[in-house]
Amino acid sequence: MSASLPNHPCQDVVAYADSQLQATIALLGTFLRIPAISCDAAHTADVAQLADTVAAHLQTLHPTDCRVLQLPGAHPMVAATWKSSNANAPTVLVYGHLDLQPVKGEVWRTPPHEPTVVGDRLYARGAADDMGGWVSHLAAIAAWLQVRGDLPCHLRLVIEGEEECGSSHLEQFMDTYPEVFTADAMVLTDCENPSTEVPGLTISLRGISEMVLTVRALGADVHSGLWGNAVPDVATSLCKIIAGLVDGDGRPTVGLVDWPAQQRQAAAAVPIPDEVVTQGAHLLPGVFPLPDRDRPRAEWLWLQPAITVVATTMPHADRKKNALRAEATATLSVRLAPGQTAQQMHQLLQERVAALSPPQVLSDLALLPGDGQGWLYQPKGEAFVAANRAYKAVWGCEMVHIGVGGSIPFVALFGNRFKTLPLILNGVMDPETTAHGPNESLHLGVFRKAILTNVLLLHELAQPGVLR
Ligand SMILES: [Zn+2]
Structure with missing residues (x-):
């Protein structure tokens, strides 16, 4: 993939974003050093400190509005808005979360809160789940503002502080601050890619x-x-x-x-090889994945x-x-x-x-009470055609439709509450990320592609007829 994307109308913005890759990785590192573990009361102050640190960084990108939102008993949420000079441009909301899973009891090869590059991966708790996800958008925003002094779309950024403990106040944030969640399309950045070469679009949850x-x-x-x-x-x-x-x-x-x-x-189109199951689920020698029988593993x-x-x-x-x-x-x-x-x-x-x-x-x-709903989405319409143009230009292929076996409360909440909007569920995780486990890592090639794709995504979603 050529970062210059010759003849692409955004090639200057893409090239600038790419030239800043090391600085973006360093920015990601400053956030990753704050152990914002939301489900451990001992780290409540760290979550607040990270929210303030992120908000302070966003101020350097000259948003129209940037706030750290609070609710009683909740970890803070960072919300920022940028207005495009094109008043008729659509509004795109980007969601991510800044909080982390605990590392207690885990054996790491590198310190979990000291980001460390080994080969083509950056190791740290939260590197891919989910800081790399929304930092890849910050890099795209910064590139647009630096090169063009403007964004193609109006943009809202929402960074939650308690996704890893079940997003228990997210709905209350939506009710209390509805203006923060008003958009024409939503990009939710906390999901997987089937491999480092193939981008994923998550369309279902159990x-x-x-x-x-x-x-x-x-x-x-x-x-x-x-x-x-x-x-x-x-x-x-x-x-x-x-x-x-x-x-x-x-x-x-x-x-x-x-x-x-x-x-x-769609499920059959995403092969999940035995090795991925054996490694991912830590199968012991002599133990094998369950047979597919008459249905694909996915x-x-x-x-x-x-x-x-x-x-x-x-x-x-x-x-x-x-x-x-x-x-x-x-x-x-x-x-x-x-x-x-x-x-x-x-x-x-x-x-x-x-x-x-x-x-x-x-x-x-x-x-027992407290069951969580699944979700199945039909990614239809111009927004997905536009998003696929951005992915194809950078990854060389379109997004592959994937599901999640787990039940992510924020996805179900967005999915059920904003079901008529285009919901693009993407992210920077890959099968080797080991989110929530020891040695979580972000593949830096995926991170780079995510940044460049996000640059193009804003351009593509702003095209007339896509969202408005
Ligand atoms: Zn996550």
Whole structure:
């Protein structure tokens, strides 16, 4: 890829942004040195300090408005606005988050809060999730202002301070400061790329729910020597019921979704090789990824429900006793297919539990409150055609549609609240990033491409007929 993009109307801005790459990496480094771990009260002041540091830097880019927004009990949010000299230009909102996952208990090869370049990667907590994401936009904004003294679009930047603890006040920020979230299109920068060579556009999320399976048989624990073989063991029954909820591979026997060809083909178009699973999920030697069977792996990961046993009341070995227990429970984390509700999946599993339950025990499956909705998006319209022009010019290919197996609250919130707007979910993560784990890193080639793409994205989204 040539950074000069000859004959491109923005080649001067692209070339300037590219010439500033080392300075942009250094700027990213100053932010990464502040351990803004939002879910650890010991770092509350660091989150506030980083928000102030970011806001102070944004002031050097001469925004029309720049504020650190506060709500009681919430970490701060940084919000800035730039006006284009073209009053009719559309408004593009860029979302990112400045807070970090903790590093406690993790073994790092380099200090997690001291950004370190090794080969073509920058190692630090938050390098890719998500500081590299929004800093790549700061670099694009700076380049436009430096070279042209203007931006092609009106721009809003929203940088959240508590994404890593579930964005619990984001909706309240949206309600309290609606003007900050008014836009014609949104670029949400906290997502993945399928590889360092192929850019990703995230279009789906799985939902999440928790259910508690309870098996009861006795009014009290009784001696296993006196009563074994005469009364049921609830722990064994519990295991048998759970085993019947899944097939031989451990995948749900109910609730699988028959997707139309469009979704199946989109998932099949993103191969996820065995090596990626083996490395990414730390499979032990001799352990292999589950077979695909009749569905591509991406469909299993993004578009189908999954059941995981996350807790049981069976005593830990040091609290064992020779007794038949009165009751045994297991907490199931149930990932939901996009569009599937927790109630639908609960009903299907409830019927299955009733069918699997041995007649001599009493069983029950309860749905816990607090489930999170999945999300499935159709990226249609001129904004995506325009965005793909920017990606194609820099990456040499268009964005590939991908899903996320997890349930990111901010995505579901934006997705459900602004569903009529073009939502471009991109980012700077790649399969080797290990976000939330030790040795998180940002691929500097991806970072560079993200900066240059963002330069072009503002130009493309501003073209007449794209957003207005
Ligand atoms: Zn993130």
